[in-house]
Each structure stands twice: as structure tokens, then as C-alpha cells.
Amino acid sequence: MRHLTLGAIAEIIGAKLEGDADYSVSGLATLASALPHQVSFLANMKYAGQLNVCQAGAVILNADQAKLFVGHCLLLDNPYLGYAKLSQEFAPLADFIGIDKSATVHSTATLGSSVNLAAGAVIGPYARLGNAVSIGPNSVIGAHSRIGNGTNIAANVSVYHDVEVGDFCTIHSGAVIGADGFGFAKDGPDWVKIAQLGGVTIGDHVEVGAGTSIDRGALDNTIIGYGVKLDNQVQIAHNVELGDYTAIAGCTAIAGSTKLGKHCTIAGACGITGHLTLTDGVHVTAMSLVTHSISEPGAYSSGTGLDKNQKWRRNATRFKQLDQMAKRLKQLELEVAQLQN
Template identity: 55%
Template sequence: MTQPSTPTYTLAELAEHLDARLVGDGSRRLNGLATLKDAGPDRLAFLTNPTYLKDLAATAAGAVLLHPEHAAQCPVDRLELDNPYLGYAKLSRLFDPLLSRPPGGIHPSAVVADDARLGEAVEVGPLAVVEAGVELGDGVVVGPGCVIGAGARIGRGSRLHPNVTVCHGVVIGERAILHSGCVIGGDGFGFAHDGDGWHKIAQLGRVVMGDDVEIGSCSSIDRGALEDTRIGNDVKIDSQVQIAHNVQIGDHSALAGCVGIAGSTRVGRYCMLGGGVGLAGHLTICDRVQVTGMSLVTNSIEEPGVYSSGTGAMQNAQWRKNAVRFKQLDEIARRLARLEKRDPQG
């Protein structure tokens, strides 16, 4: 593979890319991003959180990306933008050396089926396997050790980091990013019990993913049992997430680390699930629902909003007392009902 190099841009080029207001020397060349404290004259710093405003006056950065309300306090050249955090996100991709280097072609140790169809500028890394009938769009990067199962399709501009597994028949949209160790299209957890042992149910569906999806490392998205598991456009899934068979996730939703979703649950559009959230099976979560970290959802949610469950951490002695009270809740409720029945007016 070609060794990544660090791209450089003039401040004017960066301003044009962001449609930001440039104040200063547009010909200044910058080769990366850095914090206000660490940036040198060849780096662009950024101010997205007022907590770090104290570092602005002493910065040695070549330029700073910030909101216009802080412009008067900036001692160096600057780019002004109403949403500097979004600007930072866009610039981070410009300076990513992996995205700027030329494609490395097909490595001699890779195994690519004769009938696989590869678009232009496709890269297949060392020891990767591309099985029969696979379609890879223009600019797809398949990292070292990846396996692409028979008949899978991956849209243009997608990148698979090392050791990703895309199982047979899976469909992945354009510009996807799949991080190391994730498995897309493994078998769902389906078994029938005969009273003595388990009998496996063949998982006959696929996983179908939209465009601009990102999947974190060591996450698993199971193929459908009969219908497809579906992941919408612009869905962002963190590391170590488990999505079971036949789940559907709507466009623009985001799942933090260690989320678990049981089979056949449907998550709407623009939903956010915090770290460690668990969704029981066969539920429907409507659009624009936020579930806070470590919550367990056992019923469908029909109204947008923020939902939580569980209790916060506390000293063990207090928790033990509360746990005893929790076991007594049913009896307390019954006693309260009897009292209210005797005296309805309270």
C-alpha cells in the first residue's frame, strides 16, 4: 500500500471549502488541525467549546476556526463560521491522510473471484478475499484481511478497514465506513427447541444498508431470518453494538457503544440511543426518540422525546436499602390501594 502523506491547504482554500469568512492571509499554508494550546504556525486550531476560550489569546496557531462572536479575541488569522464544530468535522476529512492517498490496487496476496465486478480505482488489500459475484463500486477500499461473501454489493466510495466481514448477499450503500472486526450479515440467533435440544433456523434474509452509514469496530448486524435487516441512510453505529435479525433502523439515527437491539424491532428516523441501551424484540420506536445510557426499553414508544430507565449509581449501603424497598413495592401498592378504598377522599 502507498504510504499516506499529509495534505496541505491554503487558508483561502479552507475558507472556500467551508464557505467561511476569511480574515487574514489567505495564502498561508496549513497541514493539519490541532487544539488551541498545541497548535503551531502550520496548524489550524478551532474553538467550538467556550470552555477553551481561555486558551485563545495565547495560541500560536497559524489560524483559528471560530464563531464570529469570539472573533475580536482572536490574535491570529481566522475563519469565522456560525457552526464551527460542523466546520471542524468537514476539515478533519480534508486532512485525513488515508482519504488523500491514491488507491493501492489489488494486492498480489488478495483472492478475487474471476466473476467479481470491480469499479474504477478499487483497492483490495493483502490477504483479503472477494468471493464470486461480488460487486464493488468505484473507489471502494477493502482493507487487509477482509472477507466479502458471494453476491455482496458495496457502493462507491465505501471503505472497509482491516478484518471486516461482509457476508453473502449483503448490500451496502455508497460512502460507507466499516471499522475493523465488524461483521455484517452473520446469522441471526434463531433456534427451535424440541424439548431435548436446539434446531438451527436457517437465516434466509440479507442485510441492506443505505448510503453514508458508519459501523464501529467489533459490531454485529445479523441478517434477516426471512425479511431483510435494514439500516437506513446516514445511520451511525458505534463499536460493540449488536443488531439482531429483521431489525430496521431509520435514516439519520445514531447508536452509541454497546447498544443491543433484539429481533424484529423497528427504530425510527433521527433517533439516538445512548451507550448500553437495550431494546427488547418486536417493538416500534417512533421518529425522534432519545434513550439515555443504560436504559432498558421493553415497550414500544409512540411519542417523540427523551426516555430513561434504571437508577443512578450510589453508595452500596444506600443501594442495598433501596433494593429491599423495591422488592416490597407490590405489597406497598396493595396496602395503599386498600387504604384508598377505605377512605377515597384521602
């Protein structure tokens, strides 16, 4: 168990400390459950009432709320960011295990220093692993693929051939990187497969969620930019390009050859059709369907919100009548214009 003084924590998260710099804590907890040996945080004012009964050794909060808590305070303009930084200090560290005797490393593969290969890991021909790389149980790194320094690949991950993963990435269990894109040409009643000859390039500091798939490119590579964050069960099709710092929530699917700019956020269960371009700073809300390119930054939504079923059914019926209503309105406008003349 790691112990940190509040003085050290203030330095780590860039906060101003009001309290005893030598006071020691050993973990994080919510306002409602925190004990004196733990730190909590207030990022949402609807929980401010819990400060009156909070038993935390210290709370990360905005200076305007400091008067609400009688204990040690770590003052920060963005308490949630402070919590995020501090959470990394208390995260369990992976033990160095070296290379398990059941791991398989091809004779042509290259391993950096301090590499962890868990039981059943397979490193293919001419694959290259950087320093301090960790490969989890039963994960496979395909031929000619490269894994950057400090990258952590969890259990049961499949990295196909000709995939490049940057430094300090995290790939969670069940992810598949570099499977064939969905490409077929019609030949009468049959389908002819288009061989997917590209690869996948993933930048530094990328996180890929559990069960997420990133397909290889048909000719050029599929590209995932620096600092991109992908949630669980996200589908990235062939030749998609994701700009730096873009984040995509779970169960979203992006069709082939679509390009997203930098600093985009795509909420859960969205669909983005192929061959589109979304500019920097586009934010798409949950369960939206994007069918055209977006050239201006901002928030975009589609679909209808939840309502009582009977009312929703009436509105759904009216949606089907919109085209007919538009034609009738246009006709009425023409008739009014004629009367005015």
C-alpha cells in the same frame, strides 16, 4: 503533508474569515496544543479561557467569541461542524495499491475501476464491487454480495453472502455483516435451528464501527438506512430496521425485528428488546433498557444514576418494596374515601 490557505478553508467549511486569506496551515489541533501552522476550534465555552494563550494560526469559533482571540478567526454558527468538515481535508488518503497478488477473486466476481484489494482479501462468487472500492487485508466479501462505489472496508471484515452495502460507506476492522440471526425453535430438550434466509441491506454513507455485528434477516432483510452511524461493538439482530441518519453508540444491542425511526440517537451500553417500534427523533440515554415501543419523539432514560454504594443499596432495597407500598397506599386511599363519605 497537505497545506491549505485560510481563504480555501473558509470556502470549504462555509465560514466568514477575519484575517489573511493567504495564510497557510497544514493541520488541526486543540486550543491548548495548536501551533501557528495549525487550525483549532472552540465548540465548548468551558475551554474559552484557553484562547488567551492559544498559538493556533486560526481558530474556528462563533462570532460572539471572536473578540477573545487575537489571531485569524473563522466565524461559524456551528464551530464543531466546521471542525468536522475540515478534519476530512487533513485525513490521510489511502494509497492506490491495485490488486495484491495474494488477493483471491472468483472468476464470476465483477470489479469496478480503481479497486484496491489488499493482501489476503477474498472476493466470492458473483460478488460485485463498484468503482474505487477498497478492501483491506484478509477481508472477505461473500457470494452474491454487492459493495457500492467509493466504499472502504478495513482489515479483517467479514461480509457474508447476499449482503448489499451502499455507496461511500466505511466498515471498520472486525465487523461482521450478514452472520446468522439468533433463531431457534424448541423441540423438547433440544433446539432446532431456523435457517436465516434473508440478507442485509445497508444504505449509502453508512459507517459501521470495529467489532460491530449486523445479522442477516430470517426471511426479509435486515435494513440499515441512509447515513446511519454505528459505533464499535454494536449488535444489530435479525430483521432490525434502522431509519435514515440514526446513530448508535458503542456496546448497544438491539434485539430482532425492532424498528427505529429516522434521526434517532441511542447512547452507549443500551439494550432494546425485540419487536418494538421507536418513532423518529427518539433519544435514549446511556445504559437504558427499552422494553416497550415509543410513539412520541423525545429523550428517554431508565435505570438509576451513580451514587455512593451504601445509599444506592438502600434505594435498591426500596425499589423492591414499591409494589407493596403501592398496595398499602391504594388501601389508605380507599379508607380515606370511606371516611369522607
